[in-house]
Amino acid sequence: MPADLAVIGLGHLGLPLAQAAVAAGIETIGYDSDPRPVAELAAGRTPVDGSLTASDVRRMLSGGFRPTTNPTELGRVRTAVICAPTPLGPDRTLDLTAVGEAAHALAARLRPHTTVLLESPAGPGTTEGFLRTILEEGSGLRAGRDFHLAYSPGRLDPGRRTHGHTNTPKVIGGLTPACTESAAAFYGRLTDKVVRARGPREAETVKLLETNFRHVNIALVNEMAVLCHDLGVDLWDVIRCAETKPFGFQAFRPGPGVGGHGVPMDPSYLPHAGRTPGHPLRMVGLAQEINTRMPQYVIQRCATLLNEHGKSARGARVLLLGVTYKQDHADQESSPATEIACRLMDLGATVSYQDPYVPDWRVRDLPVPRADSLYEAAAQADLTVLLQHHRTYDLQGLAVKAQLLLDTRGASPAGAAHRL
Incomplete structure (x- = not known):
């Protein structure tokens, strides 16, 4: 037909x-x-x-x-x-x-x-x-x-x-x-x-610009997140104030890494027709380097928080919340959750997860235990890490139940959790 x-x-x-x-x-x-x-x-x-x-x-x-x-x-x-x-x-x-x-x-x-x-x-x-x-x-x-x-x-x-x-x-x-x-x-x-x-080249380059714009700006706020933590500055409050400017600023927010299908593209690495020898987009390469470092930074924060509370990463029970790359969505494409789970396992931590959109999750071809009761699992875990803020999560209630909560999305109320 x-x-x-x-x-x-x-x-x-x-x-x-x-x-x-x-x-x-x-x-x-x-x-x-x-x-x-x-x-x-x-x-x-x-x-x-x-x-x-x-x-x-x-x-x-x-x-x-x-x-x-x-x-x-x-x-x-x-x-x-x-x-x-x-x-x-x-x-x-x-x-x-x-x-x-x-x-x-x-x-x-x-x-x-x-x-x-x-x-x-x-x-x-x-x-x-x-x-x-x-x-x-x-x-x-x-x-x-x-x-x-x-x-x-x-x-x-x-x-x-x-x-x-x-x-x-x-x-x-x-x-x-x-x-x-x-x-x-x-x-x-x-x-x-x-x-x-x-023409087609201009239309293709629109995608190049839009994708790289996202990655470069996420890299900027990711670097600001690390800097502000070291300075004792609340980055989330900084962003809240900065986005009131009616011109010249667009708010981006840091996170544990960059996922999704829109990968950053440098013409130096594109197929034959798009190569630009000697003219790489250096900012795009640097942004990619910064963003790929974020899962390791999250691990550093996890280990430091556990240590400050008299616990070691080895043997710690860590609950990961939200393993998809996007809020309220089931797609796991390039989600930083996988790398974070792998690094925690390498440190000897026992990892479990909870995600309303992911009934089964495997890391290194092995099933990761899924928590049925969010509050009960958070209360039993030595550390709970919010990687993706699905709207079904009651972060106020979670902060009360969790022994230790690291919020990588800045979604929890101020003072209720340790934020990235």
């Missing part, structure tokens, strides 16, 4: 896009080569990353959404959006393997006049170089002449209810003006505002 849209990649980017498309009345299929998410969605179950609820999935299915592993379905659509993951590899380059696989699956079935869009995080030049080459070689068609090709950075903030596809402006950069307009016509059905970039 033909459809208007194929969303390729049913993860944290693809599923919300498919949800918005179905809600807008667009006949949509969701393609993924991995049968596991397809089977879960077809059964109406919540995806592992928590990007949608079970009721969201059921509404999509009743609205005509069809998840599939059959690539032949890709040859029957007017628009195809690639939302495959591009994680940061060990060499700090974006891994385009999944994008390449999606492109090959689409290219073999690409029809003339189809609009192909890439939403996966990608460095400048990826759409014109990497993706275009695969599509043209695999289909025999020419981008910009036989089919439309454009890039649009994913901008959704998982779990944020105030900003969705409708009220978040969509940036689009097409290979040609006609490509841009074709993409704008599609996205115009989903969003109130379409912003046209000069």
Whole structure:
């Protein structure tokens, strides 16, 4: 059965896009080569990353959404959006393997006049170089002449209810003006505002700037957190006062580390088309260095607090609260909780956890005990560490029950806990 849209990649980017498309009345299929998410969605179950609820999935299915592993379905659509993951590899380059696989699956079935869009995080030049080459070689068609090709950075903030596809402006950069307009016509059905970039490279660099802006500013407040602790200054009060300035300041807050799918990108480490030899973004590299140090800083604070209360990290019972990377969300992508748990275990601590969104948690392929009763577990633990402030946590009550509480999010009332 033909459809208007194929969303390729049913993860944290693809599923919300498919949800918005179905809600807008667009006949949509969701393609993924991995049968596991397809089977879960077809059964109406919540995806592992928590990007949608079970009721969201059921509404999509009743609205005509069809998840599939059959690539032949890709040859029957007017628009195809690639939302495959591009994680940061060990060499700090974006891994385009999944994008390449999606492109090959689409290219073999690409029809003339189809609009192909890439939403996966990608460095400048990826759409014109990497993706275009695969599509043209695999289909025999020419981008910009036989089919439309454009890039649009994913901008959704998982779990944020105030900003969705409708009220978040969509940036689009097409290979040609006609490509841009074709993409704008599609996205115009989903969003109130379409912003046209000069081309795909500009649109890809929008994602680069937005992601690096976040990481650099988080690194700044993380450094301020360490400094303020050493000076005996309440950073959280400093931020509260600073954000009253109506211009020239945007509040960011420190934490135990930076998680999520938006990895910092330095063009010096991007694939071939985006390399800038001799011109690294030094601030981005430094920000990454600072942010990756935060889990170790949390461990230092844990050991110091235990020591100040006559206890050793070895043999200490440590309860970790909130192991997801984001508040009120099930996604654990790059959450600092895993590294913190590993470091605590290396020190000889006994680690348990509590998270309302994570029923099972494994570290080093071993199950971590989950606390059923939050207050009881906090009372028994030598140290309780708040890593993610889920709104279900009563921090005032928790501070009373916990023997020792370290709040890495500054969410507890002033004086109720030791704050980062």
